[in-house]
Amino acid sequence: MTAFESIPLCVPEIRGNEWAFLKECLDTNFVSSVGPFVDRFEQMTAEYVGTRYAVATANGTAALHIALLVAGVKEDEEVLVSTLTFIAPVNAIRYVGAWPVFIDAEPDYWQMDSEKVRDFLENGCYWREGALYNKRSRRRVTAIIPVHILGHPVDLQPVLEMANTFGLKVIEDATEGLGATYKGKNLGSLGDIGCFSFNGNKMITTGGGGMIVTNHEALACKAKYLTTQAKDHPIEYIHGMVGYNYRLTNLQAAVGCAQMEQLAVYVETKRRIAARYGKALQGIAGITPMKEAIWASSSFWLYTVLVDEKKFGLDARGLLNKLDIKKIQSRPLWQPIHQSPAHAESYVGQLPIAEQLYHQGLSLPCSVGLSECDLDRVITVIKE
Numbered sequence: 001m002t003a004f005e006s007i008p009l010c011v012p013e014i015r016g017n018e019w020a021f022l023k024e025c026l027d028t029n030f031v032s033s034v035g036p037f038v039d040r041f042e043q044m045t046a047e048y049v050g051t052r053y054a055v056a057t058a059n060g061t062a063a064l065h066i067a068l069l070v071a072g073v074k075e076d077e078e079v080l081v082s083t084l085t086f087i088a089p090v091n092a093i094r095y096v097g098a099w100p101v102f103i104d105a106e107p108d109y110w111q112m113d114s115e116k117v118r119d120f121l122e123n124g125c126y127w128r129e130g131a132l133y134n135k136r137s138r139r140r141v142t143a144i145i146p147v148h149i150l151g152h153p154v155d156l157q158p159v160l161e162m163a164n165t166f167g168l169k170v171i172e173d174a175t176e177g178l179g180a181t182y183k184g185k186n187l188g189s190l191g192d193i194g195c196f197s198f199n200g201n202k203m204i205t206t207g208g209g210g211m212i213v214t215n216h217e218a219l220a221c222k223a224k225y226l227t228t229q230a231k232d233h234p235i236e237y238i239h240g241m242v243g244y245n246y247r248l249t250n251l252q253a254a255v256g257c258a259q260m261e262q263l264a265v266y267v268e269t270k271r272r273i274a275a276r277y278g279k280a281l282q283g284i285a286g287i288t289p290m291k292e293a294i295w296a297s298s299s300f301w302l303y304t305v306l307v308d309e310k311k312f313g314l315d316a317r318g319l320l321n322k323l324d325i326k327k328i329q330s331r332p333l334w335q336p337i338h339q340s341p342a343h344a345e346s347y348v349g350q351l352p353i354a355e356q357l358y359h360q361g362l363s364l365p366c367s368v369g370l371s372e373c374d375l376d377r378v379i380t381v382i383k384e
């Protein structure tokens, strides 16, 4: 019997200029949060995403926190957010003292359901003196965070139209959709502000890091100001506000520049892996491969399937265990945040689609460096 190496879920791919750029930081002594790579990484990201400005941050959660602040979201206001998401955007809403309004997923692409958004805004809210309020909580509703999960876009056009009608700021959490497009436009560039994370398992990594992108100069300036302790004077230590130390270091940005050079290839590779999985898994009873809408180009960040216990014979956790025995790492989706003990204080309605996706979803190995041979191994185990 062959002793198989284990196959991880999603690990970084380091094969470009990372070493050379890091060495440059060390050789020039620019290791901290000021340095040429920070500026270059911001420029490269803005250029790639197609926004006028980009502001680097310490991580993706910090980017979301600052985005909410510069969008003007205040204490005791409410922000619509996908319930099926990694927890970070919902935590960020609480950091500014605001409250989440959880929106269910749609069953086709598993993203924030724009019809549920419409239902809440049209039937669950009222206007008073030009401001929008939630009928039930009587809190003001001021923003929406569509989270593009697993690399696929939210159907944004209706969301953007409603945001316009109802006066909501739109903050895209585009972390998982870096490299994905909606009707030809890059995710992160469609709302008022876009946020990204460059944690270890994202589309690209800086070890840890994040970015805010926007076309609005005032928002970008405010973001830069707040991430750098709100320092008002280049020499004197005079601060106009309570700011944050949320900067990215030059070392991290150096890795980011090298990763950004390879992003297009990474996206291509992820899409190729997804196509292989899709073809191989399509015919298996009880397995639903993830789909791509005609209006979308997904980054396929985490390749995910739904497992129907009745038809497949095992549920998602059962398949996870079978794969684990064969040293193949897989992962369930996130507990929908409306069910999270961390957000038990927030109001919860009926959100059945997200709950079902949570029960049935399983993400499969999809590192950029995944070999054909390893991909075949995963497919074979699922088929068996």
Ligand SMILES: *Cc1c(COP(=O)(O)O)cnc(C)c1O
Binding pocket: 059, 060, 061, 062, 085, 086, 088, 089, 147, 173, 175, 176, 196, 197, 198, 199, 208, 209, 210
């Ligand atoms: C990873 C992730 C974040 C958080 O980013 P950090 O850099 O870990 O703080 C935020 N939103 C989404 C959708 C993520 O996947």
